[in-house]
Amino acid sequence: MRRRGPIRRPFRRAGPQRVPPELRRANELMDAGHHAQAAVAFEQIARRADARRGPRAPHFHLRAGRAYIFAGDTQKGMPHLKQGLAAIAAKKHWEPLQNFGQRAVDELSELGYQTESDEIAAYLAEKLPTGTASPAKARSRPTLPTHCPGCGAPLRTDEVEWIDQKTAECIYCDSPVRGEN
DSSP states (O other), rough: OOOOOOOOOOOOOOOOOOOHHHHHHHHHHHHHHHHHHHHHHHHHHHHHHTTTTTTTHHHHHHHHHHHHHHHTTHHHHHHHHHHHHHHHTTTTTTHHHHHHHHHHHHHHHTOOOHHHHHHHHHHHHHOOOTTTTTTOOOOOBBBOOOOOOOTBBBBOOSSSSSSSSSSOOOOTTOOEOOOOO
């Protein structure tokens, strides 16, 4: 019987992943302040990701929700925010749930949507395990570019997936992004 070698992890590309043009366009619309158009684009991306059970679907729903809310349409935005947060909670990813949820609470409050802000805060209180507090900034992370070079999405150190000490992965397109100290 022939002995097999060790199991190897799939190779990660060093450069940006192939990014769908509609994702780059949605991010460009959002950055340009065309929130209503960006919301529709993110919603379409989220629906396609849902259909194929893509792991990034919750993030696209969160982007769609934010875009609708920035466009002044909380009726369409809140269901997307809730769907994105619920998908993250279902996976029991508590730190991202806390980070994305608290950001939604803060932004809704800043925009004057106090009822909606309170609704998300209540959802977080219900879903997060007892004793879950805002994550401490225990580790010093490198400074990331403000936007992903692959898809153009905004990058936040507390919302990306860290590959190693200096490299993060964009949560929208999986492109590796190198940070600087």
